[in-house]
Amino acid sequence: MNVPTIVTPELQKRFHVPGRIAALAGGLLLAASAYLPWAYDGDALDNMAFLGGPSTLQFLGALLGLLLAVSAGMAWVEPWADRKGILPRLLMVSRRAGWTRGTKALGVGLLGFIAVVLIAIALELGGLVTIEYGGWVALAGALLGFVGSRLLTPGRAPSLEKVKTPAWLEIVSIAVLLLVALLLAAYALNQNDGGTFLSILAFIGALVAFILRVGAGGWLSAAGQRHRNVLVFSSFAVAFLFPFTQNGSDANMSIATQVLIFAATAVGLNIVVGLAGLLDLGYIAFLGAGAFTAATMSQSAFATIGWKPPFIVVMLIAGLVSATLGLIIGSPTLRVSGDYLAIVTLAFGEIFRISMSNLDGSDGPDLVHGSSGIPAIPNLNLFGFDFGKVHTVLGIPLGRFSNYFFLMLLIMALIVLVFTRLNHSRIGRGWVAIREDEKAAEAMGVNVFGLKLLAFAGGAFLAGLAGAVKAHVDQSVTPDQYIFLESAFLLAAVVLGGMGTVMGVLLGAALLKLVPEKLRFVNEYRMLIFGLLMVLMMRFRPEGMIPNQRRVLEFHSDDEELVEEIEEDLPYEFAEEH
Amino acid sequence: MSSQTPTVASTESRHVGKEEILAARSVTMRFGGLVAVDNVDFTVHSGEIVGLIGPNGAGKTTFFNCLTGLYKPTSGEVRFSGQVLPPKPRSVVVAGMARTFQNIRLFPNMTALENVMVGRYCRTSAMALTSILRGPKYRREEEATRARAVELLDYVGMKGQGGHLARNLPYGDQRRLEIARALATDPKLLLLDEPTAGMNPQETRQAEELIFKIRDSGLAIVVIEHDMRFIFNLCDRVLCLVRGKTLIEGTAAEVQSDPRVIEAYIGSPDSDDEASGSDVATEGEAGNA
Numbered sequence A: 001m002n003v004p005t006i007v008t009p010e011l012q013k014r015f016h017v018p019g020r021i022a023a024l025a026g027g028l029l030l031a032a033s034a035y036l037p038w039a040y041d042g043d044a045l046d047n048m049a050f051l052g053g054p055s056t057l058q059f060l061g062a063l064l065g066l067l068l069a070v071s072a073g074m075a076w077v078e079p080w081a082d083r084k085g086i087l088p089r090l091l092m093v094s095r096r097a098g099w100t101r102g103t104k105a106l107g108v109g110l111l112g113f114i115a116v117v118l119i120a121i122a123l124e125l126g127g128l129v130t131i132e133y134g135g136w137v138a139l140a141g142a143l144l145g146f147v148g149s150r151l152l153t154p155g156r157a158p159s160l161e162k163v164k165t166p167a168w169l170e171i172v173s174i175a176v177l178l179l180v181a182l183l184l185a186a187y188a189l190n191q192n193d194g195g196t197f198l199s200i201l202a203f204i205g206a207l208v209a210f211i212l213r214v215g216a217g218g219w220l221s222a223a224g225q226r227h228r229n230v231l232v233f234s235s236f237a238v239a240f241l242f243p244f245t246q247n248g249s250d251a252n253m254s255i256a257t258q259v260l261i262f263a264a265t266a267v268g269l270n271i272v273v274g275l276a277g278l279l280d281l282g283y284i285a286f287l288g289a290g291a292f293t294a295a296t297m298s299q300s301a302f303a304t305i306g307w308k309p310p311f312i313v314v315m316l317i318a319g320l321v322s323a324t325l326g327l328i329i330g331s332p333t334l335r336v337s338g339d340y341l342a343i344v345t346l347a348f349g350e351i352f353r354i355s356m357s358n359l360d361g362s363d364g365p366d367l368v369h370g371s372s373g374i375p376a377i378p379n380l381n382l383f384g385f386d387f388g389k390v391h392t393v394l395g396i397p398l399g400r401f402s403n404y405f406f407l408m409l410l411i412m413a414l415i416v417l418v419f420t421r422l423n424h425s426r427i428g429r430g431w432v433a434i435r436e437d438e439k440a441a442e443a444m445g446v447n448v449f450g451l452k453l454l455a456f457a458g459g460a461f462l463a464g465l466a467g468a469v470k471a472h473v474d475q476s477v478t479p480d481q482y483i484f485l486e487s488a489f490l491l492a493a494v495v496l497g498g499m500g501t502v503m504g505v506l507l508g509a510a511l512l513k514l515v516p517e518k519l520r521f522v523n524e525y526r527m528l529i530f531g532l533l534m535v536l537m538m539r540f541r542p543e544g545m546i547p548n549q550r551r552v553l554e555f556h557s558d559d560e561e562l563v564e565e566i567e568e569d570l571p572y573e574f575a576e577e578h
Numbered sequence B: 001m002s003s004q005t006p007t008v009a010s011t012e013s014r015h016v017g018k019e020e021i022l023a024a025r026s027v028t029m030r031f032g033g034l035v036a037v038d039n040v041d042f043t044v045h046s047g048e049i050v051g052l053i054g055p056n057g058a059g060k061t062t063f064f065n066c067l068t069g070l071y072k073p074t075s076g077e078v079r080f081s082g083q084v085l086p087p088k089p090r091s092v093v094v095a096g097m098a099r100t101f102q103n104i105r106l107f108p109n110m111t112a113l114e115n116v117m118v119g120r121y122c123r124t125s126a127m128a129l130t131s132i133l134r135g136p137k138y139r140r141e142e143e144a145t146r147a148r149a150v151e152l153l154d155y156v157g158m159k160g161q162g163g164h165l166a167r168n169l170p171y172g173d174q175r176r177l178e179i180a181r182a183l184a185t186d187p188k189l190l191l192l193d194e195p196t197a198g199m200n201p202q203e204t205r206q207a208e209e210l211i212f213k214i215r216d217s218g219l220a221i222v223v224i225e226h227d228m229r230f231i232f233n234l235c236d237r238v239l240c241l242v243r244g245k246t247l248i249e250g251t252a253a254e255v256q257s258d259p260r261v262i263e264a265y266i267g268s269p270d271s272d273d274e275a276s277g278s279d280v281a282t283e284g285e286a287g288n289a
């Protein structure tokens, strides 16, 4: 990234001590301001009008402020590391952290957080005058912290991942982090106020940026590598716990289930785009094919197929129908390269939607009742478990959407399993080779066409499975749910999140689906905002938020330093011995 | 790496099988009006080393591409172990013919080890379901693939380098890695396109030693080279192409002493300095022999 630098290295050399003091003072000032009123009226955000009692958001701000102060002050504490005792030993670890880098990141994040909060107050109450003096103090603190952190010299690169930590500590850290993530997500989702929701997002953003820049991200990912199973298992456990935090609220669970369906589909698409490197602009059609298949075989009075097999069978059939469509589209087109495939899949998505609209009895056989689709799809009943009923577990009511949430979680687990196992296998190696140099891969005996077709049809199969569930969640299936825009959003989730990684796509999908649901403002301008977001990402971080290492290399092939760094970080499975 | 010094004597004492492994009959390749390969006949017996020489633009690489299925020859046929090969690179590799490229074509963002493991692709069988379920058979195959790749890296003299990205390797290692990747496909015939091009003298010597070692393991090899000393030391037979046509084919000694070969190199308008340079070296060598 080459953002123009206003603060030159010479300036940093001269002013790094005052800078450090400023950052420290700014952080403390901000923390103190949490006890002052930020807004004139309690209606803005989560009631910040009190003197002496911080609201949750103010508390979060104070937390960031303290963190900034500590991070900036570490440079003065570190010399203690040379003495004997427990504390100095802990400090030795801190020497491996990139405190200055973290301070800089937090300086930006903190300013962003305060800006979001203040703008939200002003918008919600009507004008900047509604901001109380505490708000201005907070802004002053944030500005001071920001300017101070800019003046620091960049300092050493973090090497926390080299710290030897006991296994229990790593496992506990992973679990705690995921639990915190769960609580934050639950808290954010429960906010009906757009400003509060956005402020919490800004808080999370600032915190994550700090953690990554300090180097704890490296340590965490190393720990995650070492305890892969723990990480995967506890991620799913945390996701499984999510409905229990919602107290039976259907509104949030409905969103969460939609997010999960979207995310599962996006991970499926990531097999095609991220792993095999095929640009598919009509992926939503495979989700649609699954949904229509399941709808026509459902118990709905409008279903057109008389055969009603159990849902497991329906789901398999839905997957197979999608996969067959994938084979039909893929066989002739995968032999030609790149752009042609994008155009053909784009057209295929439209052909699918229009075909469905025409299967209405007048233009074609009455299979799906044309554009009105198949309504009144009843809830699933799997092995006597009624998805339409509220089940109370441990005193917590779990409604209809929670039930589907659990089902989707299982399908998500399946898709993630397929993704990761294929990625790290003979087939995954073949896909990388094809992405790197298709001709050479072919000349080395890699079955290029077969592997592309496998990704294409396999991805379609997984989308078909998700579609079958979606039909029951939505209770009706119509062609206009499967427009090109949805394909574009799926692709955006993959590209924004990170091609070739599960985590990235989950994040991308959650952001793309969640933010518009929670913010009406964003929903109105979502095309504009996402367009802008895409342009910015392509300019500054084309590999996505949580990228696949190899993708980073592909996008930054000229950055020698980065290449060396990544080579050192390559996961163990690429090394010779293990 | 073995440090035996190659000699002409060792070439002659080697057992060369009678069995025809590769037979190309009147292969012609046209690009529009240009006839890049013109009616070339070419045979390789099992265990034999054949050199392919000729000035730049003579059609050597194009001929390789015809043999390995990258190009479909305009006319003529290529038989491998008696079978006519379909002009598909993959079938050619599966049949047992592997190649390297004149301009290195590794997978740059894969590690050295992964590059070699990709070479094992056509000799392994794990498909989607097996890879997802990861039964004992799958694990065994992956283990074997990895072990073979490590062994091959060791064989070409890159022990311990497996974790480096291919793009970060020194030039000489990249060429060696390409050979290791080709060997990973368990070929019966190895086609090397200018394996020492662009190398410094030390790297060139190491590459030559490696090729001698592969020769001694009994693989049939066809090698394109401009270094005549190397070609005449190594090869049982030499084919000289000029403007797509066979100029002469014979034993190293026959080709070496043929005045037309020297003339082709010096007299050819599109031969470059490197080619004529090595040609001068040849004259010196010829005088010594």
Ligand SMILES: Nc1ncnc2c1ncn2[C@@H]1O[C@H](COP(=O)(O)OP(=O)(O)O)[C@@H](O)[C@H]1O
Binding pocket: B031, B034, B036, B054, B055, B056, B057, B058, B059, B060, B061, B062, B063
């Ligand atoms: N794909 C192609 N299209 C058109 N002309 C080609 C192509 N490949 C090679 N040629 C031409 O064929 C001739 C032989 O090239 P090449 O086989 O690369 O020579 P060599 O390897 O002997 O130096 C050259 O004149 C070259 O320009």
Ligand SMILES: [Mg+2]
Binding pocket: B060, B061, B062, B102
């Ligand atoms: Mg050539």
